[in-house]
Amino acid sequence: MAVYELAALGRHRWWWRLHRALPRHFRGIRPGRLERTHPERDSLAYGETPAISVRRLLQVSGLAPGARFIDLGSGRGLAALSAASLGYPSEGLELFPEYVERSNRVAAELKLPARFTQGDLVRDPWPEGELYYLASTAFGHQTRQLLLERFNGLPPGALVATLDWSLPLEGRVAFYLPVTWGLALCQLYATES
Numbered sequence: 001m002a003v004y005e006l007a008a009l010g011r012h013r014w015w016w017r018l019h020r021a022l023p024r025h026f027r028g029i030r031p032g033r034l035e036r037t038h039p040e041r042d043s044l045a046y047g048e049t050p051a052i053s054v055r056r057l058l059q060v061s062g063l064a065p066g067a068r069f070i071d072l073g074s075g076r077g078l079a080a081l082s083a084a085s086l087g088y089p090s091e092g093l094e095l096f097p098e099y100v101e102r103s104n105r106v107a108a109e110l111k112l113p114a115r116f117t118q119g120d121l122v123r124d125p126w127p128e129g130e131l132y133y134l135a136s137t138a139f140g141h142q143t144r145q146l147l148l149e150r151f152n153g154l155p156p157g158a159l160v161a162t163l164d165w166s167l168p169l170e171g172r173v174a175f176y177l178p179v180t181w182g183l184a185l186c187q188l189y190a191t192e193s
């Protein structure tokens with residue numbers, strides 16, 4: 001957790017509750033280790049998007065609270081749980097059931113409008129939402145092609161935000177966001193309306 005995040009969000013009760021609940025429910029799970037159990041996959045880098053960056057993304061998106069935030073590859077659920085804490089109902093799709101089960105437990109304990117489902121973000125159906133967030137960046141060429149087709153198939157006007165991946169979609173805005181491994185270029189797109 002960074003000092004600037006503490007300074008910006010430390011006065012919010014939801015932020016403390018989230019940062020106490022996550023380590024408690026994820027005790028014994030080492031993010032980054034699970035991913036190595038699938039060496040054949042090209043997309044299993046681990047890192048997290050801190051709450052402060054989720055708040056910035058939501059502000060830049062212009063979406064009002066109530067809009068649905070979808071995290072494709074939700075990991076421990078930090079991004080989706082942060083969005084839910086800020087008033088944006090969230091859903092996460094995640095490959096590892098170990099994450100999904102615990103993220104759902106955190107959401108239930110904190111009474112947050114966030115839900116997590118086990119699935120493959122490349123092939124399985126995506127939840128419906130207004131903003132789709134993709135923070136996994138270690139995708140190979142073939143996976144990127146498949147994901148691009150999925151983005152193009154989203155309903156008109158849906159927003160897509162990626163980290164360190166430029167898409168051939170209508171670009172709205174690009175800005176840097178702090179993530180757990182440094183800064184990432186976040187790019188926000190709108191599907192054709």
Ligand SMILES: C[S@@+](CC[C@H](N)C(=O)[O-])C[C@H]1O[C@@H](n2cnc3c(N)ncnc32)[C@H](O)[C@@H]1O
Nearest residue numbers: 043047048049073074075094095120121135136
């Ligand atoms: C870099 S982490 C990001 C976690 C979270 N979105 C955040 O920003 O805090 C990427 C997550 O995507 C998951 N993931 C990668 N490929 C996936 C796939 N094909 N289907 C579902 N989840 C996947 C990984 O297991 C990991 O938990």
